[in-house]
Amino acid sequence: MVHTFKFKDLYMILDVESGAIHSVDKAAYDVICEIGKGNDPYKLHYDAAEIQQIISELAELENAGALNADEPSIVQDTERHIIKSLCLHVAHDCNLRCAYCFAGTGEFCGERMMMSPEVGRKALDFLMERSGSRHNLEVDFFGGEPLMNLKVVKELVTYGRELERRFNKHINFTMTTNGVALDEDTIDYLNKEMHNIVISLDGRREVHDALRPTANGRGSYDLIVDNAIDLVKKRRQGEYYIRGTFTNRNLDFTKDVQALHQLGFDQISLEPVVLPEDSPYAILDSHIERILNEYETLADYLLNSRKSGRFINFFHFMVDFGNGPCLKKRMSGCGAGVEYAAISPDGAIYPCHQFVGDDKYKMGNVITGEYNEKISREFSSCNIAAKPKCRTCFAKYFCSGGCAANAYKYNGSIFEPHEITCAFERKRAEIAMGIFAKEYEFGC
Numbered sequence: 001m002v003h004t005f006k007f008k009d010l011y012m013i014l015d016v017e018s019g020a021i022h023s024v025d026k027a028a029y030d031v032i033c034e035i036g037k038g039n040d041p042y043k044l045h046y047d048a049a050e051i052q053q054i055i056s057e058l059a060e061l062e063n064a065g066a067l068n069a070d071e072p073s074i075v076q077d078t079e080r081h082i083i084k085s086l087c088l089h090v091a092h093d094c095n096l097r098c099a100y101c102f103a104g105t106g107e108f109c110g111e112r113m114m115m116s117p118e119v120g121r122k123a124l125d126f127l128m129e130r131s132g133s134r135h136n137l138e139v140d141f142f143g144g145e146p147l148m149n150l151k152v153v154k155e156l157v158t159y160g161r162e163l164e165r166r167f168n169k170h171i172n173f174t175m176t177t178n179g180v181a182l183d184e185d186t187i188d189y190l191n192k193e194m195h196n197i198v199i200s201l202d203g204r205r206e207v208h209d210a211l212r213p214t215a216n217g218r219g220s221y222d223l224i225v226d227n228a229i230d231l232v233k234k235r236r237q238g239e240y241y242i243r244g245t246f247t248n249r250n251l252d253f254t255k256d257v258q259a260l261h262q263l264g265f266d267q268i269s270l271e272p273v274v275l276p277e278d279s280p281y282a283i284l285d286s287h288i289e290r291i292l293n294e295y296e297t298l299a300d301y302l303l304n305s306r307k308s309g310r311f312i313n314f315f316h317f318m319v320d321f322g323n324g325p326c327l328k329k330r331m332s333g334c335g336a337g338v339e340y341a342a343i344s345p346d347g348a349i350y351p352c353h354q355f356v357g358d359d360k361y362k363m364g365n366v367i368t369g370e371y372n373e374k375i376s377r378e379f380s381s382c383n384i385a386a387k388p389k390c391r392t393c394f395a396k397y398f399c400s401g402g403c404a405a406n407a408y409k410y411n412g413s414i415f416e417p418h419e420i421t422c423a424f425e426r427k428r429a430e431i432a433m434g435i436f437a438k439e440y441e442f443g444c
Contacts, residue, residue, distance in 0.1 A: 002068060003394035004033050007434025010441075014433060015061075016394050018069035021321065022061070023437045028054045080392055081376050082136055083130040085335070087342040087353045088123055090115040091144035095180050096220055100213045100247055100273045100281050102354060114149045115345040120156040122366040123343040126168050130371075138195075140174045141355055142342070147181040157193050174198070176243075178212070180220060182227035187234060196239040199228045202268070203244050211247065211281070229247055229264055241267035241315060247281035250437020251290050254298040261305065261312050269315035272424060274354075274406055283420060292427045299431045303438055319398065319432040333400030337363070337379030351379055354405035379404065382414050398429040 001016040011029035013022040024032070027046050030055045034041040041051050061067035074287075093112040094101075124139070131137055139160065141153050153175070160171045169354070172195035179199045182190075190197055201224060202208040209219025215410045232240055243264045246253040253270055260268050274289070275282040286354040298314065305312045334340060337351030344356050347367040355361040362369035404414040406421050 002036060005430050010437055012433060015067045015069055017071050018066055020066035021433050081338045082132040082134055083339055084134050085340045086123060086127050087140045087142045089344050090141050090146045091149040092345050094143060094145040096212055097215055100245060101276055113345045115150050115152055117155045118387060119347045120152055120161050124160055124163055126366045128163055128277055129335055136170050138172045142176050145178055146175055147177050154271055179224040179228050186350055187231045190236060191235050198241055199245050201242050201244055204259045207256055209252045240270050244270045245273050246270055248283060248287055249274045254294055254301055257298060266312045275413050288423050295427050297429055316428045317432045317435055330397040330400055332383045336404055337376055387415055395426045395429040399425040
């Protein structure tokens with residue numbers, strides 16, 4: 001499968017199955033497009049000798065496996081699944097009341113509760129038992145707001161370090177926080193113990209405050225920004241990113257990325273909100289074209305910033321084209337329900353944090369020791385080979401079939417991709433390739 005597209009002044013060719021990316025001149029682009037349509041390229045307005053030369057060069061690429069490569073054979077995974085990553089819901093409560101929160105203001109549509117040290121230790125024991133020979137593991141402290149249960153977080157980090165020595169493993173602890181409860185001591189602790197920190201901040205003050213108020217209805221921007229800046233400055237080379245959400249209220253979200261960048265943050269993610277169509281903040285079909293154009297605007301800002309020496313990463317434009325994941329990973333995606341699981345405060349196991357509270361996808365409990373392999377096998381089979389829409393999509397190896405939780409929430413099945421999300425992913429994939437080619441062109 002070959003995909004052709006234009007990015008700025010570049011004519012781009014993606015050979016989907018091999019992953020080869022080509023930047024070509026207009027003549028070659030036109031010839032490839034005509035061949036792809038089943039038309040005779042010699043009817044184009046170019047000289048016949050030039051067309052023949054282009055066709056010869058295309059044949060060389062085919063022989064090298066960089067054009068019109070065959071789809072790889074698909075081998076179904078029948079092995080016992082190894083879990084390498086846990087999302088620990090240490091707090092089903094929150095000090096914010098975000099208007100778009102998928103977790104129902106922190107309680108995941110259930111009781112407000114905190115994870116006990118006992119449940120947390122059982123969760124880490126579960127990870128050790130299920131991780132097989134895997135050495136490097138990941139544990140994300142999540143919520144709600146995990147800093148509301150910092151004492152338990154610290155206890156679990158200490159326990160995790162003990163398990164590392166006992167089982168000859170290494171755990172990368174991370175935390176996703178809204179940043180409200182950050183203070184100097186907490187910042188120092190997190191920077192010492194957390195491999196990565198994700199801070200929720202939506203961009204411009206007016207955008208953030210409108211959607212992320214405190215429990216008393218006041219804006220939270222001023223409670224977060226200075227502490228977030230302090231944390232990032234003190235991390236030096238430590239990993240972090242600022243994660244925001246855009247809704248239909250800020251479809252000009254490039255301005256929010258700019259606002260975050262101007263504050264000194266250079267690792268930024270801004271995600272489209274996931275809400276039912278009847279929500280006042282939902283992304284609808286009618287918003288797609290506007291958002292696709294906005295991604296183009298954002299790409300301009302990113303390229304111009306980098307060219308001027310002001311580095312910035314935008315999460316959805318980050319693709320490692322040289323040393324990316326293996327084919328198996330590119331087909332299966334994030335590993336939800338297979339390599340990754342979420343643990344609720346009562347010890348229940350779910351495929352990922354977005355399934356928490358849904359009894360249909362409750363996989364077991366770390367306290368009782370039960371674990372539903374059937375659900376794990378269902379998620380293991382949920383790859384691009386099992387999704388007809390994905391098989392013919394040029395972006396399939398970029399998104400790996402998309403988010404299972406989004407598919408389930410919008411379409412009632414983890415095997416039915418959400419089309420709006422797909423439209424965004426296709427655009428982001430093109431931009432990522434275009435940025436790669438542009439930076440190669442001007443030597444970045």
